[in-house]
Amino acid sequence: MEKFHLYAATAAGVEALAGRELREMGYQTQVENGRIRFDGTIEDILKTNLWLRTADRIRIIVAEFDARTFDELFNATQAVAWDQFLPMDAVFPVEGRSQKSQLHSVPDAQAIVKKAVATKLAAIYHRRTRLPETGATYPLEVIINKNHVLLTLDTTGPSLFKRGYRVGKGGAPIKENMAAALIALTSWHTDMPFVDPVCGSGTIPIEAAMIGRNLAPGYNRDFLCETWDWIPNELSRQVRAEADAQADYDTPLQIFGSDIDGHMIAIAKRNAEEAGLSQDITFKQLAVQDFTTELHHGVIVANPPYGERLSDQAGVRELYRQMGQVFKPLTDWSKYILTADLEFEHFYGQKATKKRKLYNGALRTDYFQFWAQRRPRTKAASQRD
Template sequence: MEDFNLIATCAAGIEAITANELKHLGYAVQTENGRVRFKGNMRDVFETNLWLRTADRIKIVVAEFKAVTFDELFEQTKALPWDEFLPMDAEFPVSGKSQKSKLHNVPSVQSIVKKAIVDKLSTVYHRRTHLPETGNLYPIECAINKDRVMLTLDTSGTSLFKRGYRLEKGGAPLKENMAAALVLLAHWYPEKTFVDPVCGSGTIPIEAALIGHNIAPGFKRQFACSSWDFVEASLEEDVRNEAFDKADYDKELDIYGYDIDGKMIDIAKLNAREAGLLHSIHFKQMAAKDFKTDKEYGVIVANPPYGERLSDQESVRKLYRQMGDVYRPLKTWSKYILTSDLQFETFYGEKATKRRKLYNGSLRTDLFQYWGQKKPRN
């Protein structure tokens, strides 16, 4: 089976987490801004699409080269063995982006790349008229950075954050892969209590339950490469069967999701049921200030409202004060709180053990981390 140069794309700030996931799956990695490089065959493509919790997409790198003119871009693109990937009837939309490069007009870049691939396939398949593009989808991207061109084939299709369980969402939902990143950053393990005090539509507790049961996050969805002509029909089925066997559905988990809004709790339950995990998460309508626990050790992961609008800021900072009053006494609990309010510590009333810059979509946020005292060794 042929090996490809592959990249897992991810949000800025979580590259190291995605790289760590790939290492745990057994891959050698190279981390760059917004992506992690690794090598693998089509089995690895399916495996990483199924198992990576924090990635956006898995892409095959078809080629990389320098181009400063449209002629260079056209000729080098046309010279590539596109027929090894694309059948005659392939539907192959070309997306593009360009940074700090002479070829900065993205629509022109897309048009030139498309024309070069059409020319190549028309020659190989002896077509004088237009290619039909009535077959399966093969999404291609041309990304140019500092005059370096990278041509990729997107194996995922829709972004990997779309797990397939979120039937409804709230006003400012957190993407599933960012929620998974927060759980992984919290170093939570399934024997420990896990609490999201502002759970909204339930994404963070659901991602924790997927991790706790060792369920592949991509299990309930399809990928673009599932229907590609050059892929062995049984390959995906084999990888999915292996993933199913690795899940531990019987593991007892102690996960809680609370929200002040009863409607959001109903939505969270609906989403958890769709994920097959309602039995693993205790959802309850409750304000953050009313949280009490008799558990000695646990982890709190929260994505509270940020108060981006000035009209919301006062109520949001009141919530931060309440969180501080309730959580500060919990010395053995670890707390991880994501917000774009960089003055969070002032209102919470305690300096974080560590801060980590993350991007929630295009919004700069910080993850304020308060590490709990460790359990003494016997």
């Protein structure tokens, strides 16, 4: 089966996580800013769209070359065998990006690529009139960086963070793939308790349950490439059936989400039900200051309000103080808290074990990590040594 040059697009700061996911799936990777390159077949395109938790989308690298003039861009684009990807009636919108390049006008670059592709397809399909563009959509992108051009074809459609279970949301919901990234950066395993004490619409606990159940995050949605005539429907059904067979519905999970807002808890419960995970997560209306637990060796992941507006800042920093006070006795729990407030540690009352810079959308944030005391080893583990 033919192999394609591919890349998984990611948010800044998440590249290493998506690269790890791909390597665990058996791919050789090359990690770059905002993307991870790998090679794969049509089946791999479907599998990576279905299984990647932290990526945004999967793109085919159609061509790659240097260009410093619009003539060079046109000629190199026209030279591509576009009929291998686009049928005669393809709808092919062209997006663009450019930085540190002589071809700095993105609209002009998009127009040149569009014209070059149309010219090549018209010649191949013997069209004397304009191409109809009435069929399936094949979104193209021209990316120019330091005069190096990537022409890519998006296979995903709506971003991979759109899992399909979110029927309700709050004011500033975290994206599903960012929630998965936050969990991937923790020490959590499925035999440990997991808590989100400011869960909002439930995204973080739902993503934890999906990981715990080994559910493919893209299972309940479609991908744009599944509408293309060269992606076999039977192969798509086969890949989805294989994913369904890998689900684990037997491992016991202890996943909890709480929030001070009862309306948000109701939304979280609906979202979990839509994801088929309502039996795996315990949601409860609860203020952070009232949180207690008798469980041990767990993980807390929180995405509290950031207090970006001055009018909100005092209340949010009081929440940080409450977190510090409530979590301090939980010495055998690890806590991971995402916020854009660089003074968080001061109000929380403890220096983080580690900080990691992440981007929540366009917003720079830090992931403050407070690691637990070392978990005691089991007798069986000691005997194995």
